[in-house]
Amino acid sequence: MRPGRVAGAALLALLALGPFLPMGGMRQYILHVLIQILIWSFIGGAWSVMGRFGLVSLGHGAFLGLGAYTVTLLWNFYSLTPWIGGVAAAALTVVVALVVAYPCSRFQVVGHYFALVTLAVGEVVRLLIIAERNWTGGSLGLSLKPATGDSLLAMQFADKRVFYYASLVLWLAGLWIWYRVDRSMARAAMEAIGEDETAAASVGIHVTRFKMGITMLSAGLTAVGGVAYAQYISYVNPDTLAGIGVSLRIVFAVVLGGMYSLLGPTVGTALTIALGEYLRVVFGLRFIGMAETIYGLLLILFIIFLPSGIYGSLRDVVARFVRPARLASGVR
């Protein structure tokens, strides 16, 4: 086995045993942070599925919000189980993504323009949620109707460990999908499209079909992430789940980690959440806003000095040292 695989297996074993390791009185809090990291890493991965091909979306908050709100409203008003509601939410989001992506691709809306169109979509969803305040609760948000005790049907559990394992599985599934896309024809096609659309079309790549497929996949996965988040927090709010703020946060985490590698989004998300939590604990209620200020400042510095992301830069450094040695000894 190669060292990379050993490290991966060890990490996985550690994550699987996570809830049973001795953590003292911090158990609930650490689990809470880990669950958030896993869910947001999954969402970041979903973003990077399309982001890595130059389809930079600043509107993934729209997909996240649609997913979270659809499942919550279906449960609260029609008592529809989140298992079916989640599928409905993902389906609805994929349809919305289709409606946006088709004209974008058809009329060659790319680069800055694509980013700004998706940003508008994100804001539209946020404002619609606020405007329909009679049943969405407007900017006050909405709590999930509590089920009686633990319920698999309602996806509500008192024990955080259940959510921990569920989000671990979700995260692994996200990584698997990312890996499959990475090894598929779609990747080659999308990279060609990202370089030059006209040239790609001239060698027989169906530009619109690939672009829409990848956008729908990314949107659907993001909606699933939204469902998972809503079920875990059991409260949805338009400002934390839709609009420009959360959309930028997703992109930040991914770019910080490095969007061209499998674990980049996870590393970036883990770092930003850990940093946010650390600053929050340090400053507490004393200097409101100070934690976010430092966060913003660090983001600017990271973007300027580590343009290919932390994980990406780190891997480059490691590769520079490891590769010559491997070549010399003839081991691959």
Next chain:
Amino acid sequence: MIDPIFLLEAAVNGVLLGGVLALLALGLNLIFGVVDIVWIAYVDLVMVCMYLVYFLVMVYGWPLWLAGALSVALGALLGLGVHLLIITPILGKAPVNQLLATGGLLFFLQSFATFLWTTDHKTVRLALPILEVGGMFLSFTRLIAFAISLVAMLGLWVFLRRTYIGTAIRAVSQDREAMALMGADPQRVYFVTSAVGGAMAGLAGALLIIQYSVHPFFGAAFGPLTFMICVLGGLGNMVGAFVASFVMSEIISIGGVVISTEMGYVIAFVVFIVMMFARPGGILARRG
């Protein structure tokens, strides 16, 4: 049925809002056209300038015109600072990184403002009368703000058309490489552009604080709208941005009266999305 006089009032208010929006959009569009980077945090610079005017006028008792002049100066300084500290290191990097660097500035300014000045809404109150014209009630404050922003835009137009550096700015926005080959110094053009764009943010801040209250999330409220106006007008296209400002402000103002404030914005954003597909180069672009 809504009384036509309300619709007319909304339409006039839309024009008045459009004037200030146009000022914002022109400043952002000038920078975009020349430096080719969207400053996501542009309206947050405006927010900082609004706080400056608020403190000078309401806390230290300065006259409004002097505070406004200082706000323009602060805006120009901020524009230069952003260009030197954040934009210069990332020129020529991947577009997503450029967007995110100014996005990081957005988080920074928003939360630093929260830290320094809390989330309270702060207002500069002016004792100016409300005019009644044919049954409509118009705010005199807004009329003045509209007039000043028109004069400022005229000034920008003269600057771009009649001065040497203005001509250089227009030339760079047309063809960056060719201008460098012609012996122009792109760095100098970038500096002047960022300072002028920043100064317009400062002026817009001074004009906005007398109409709206300022809070740390002001940028989040007006920012997306400003980008959309720029894109709708055609990125870098000044006349287009001017026209687009009034289109958007009318939709928001009339939609707000007829349905609800949020739906006014929703309709404006949907119009933006549809227009992007119908006319990707902006409303005034020739169809290629």
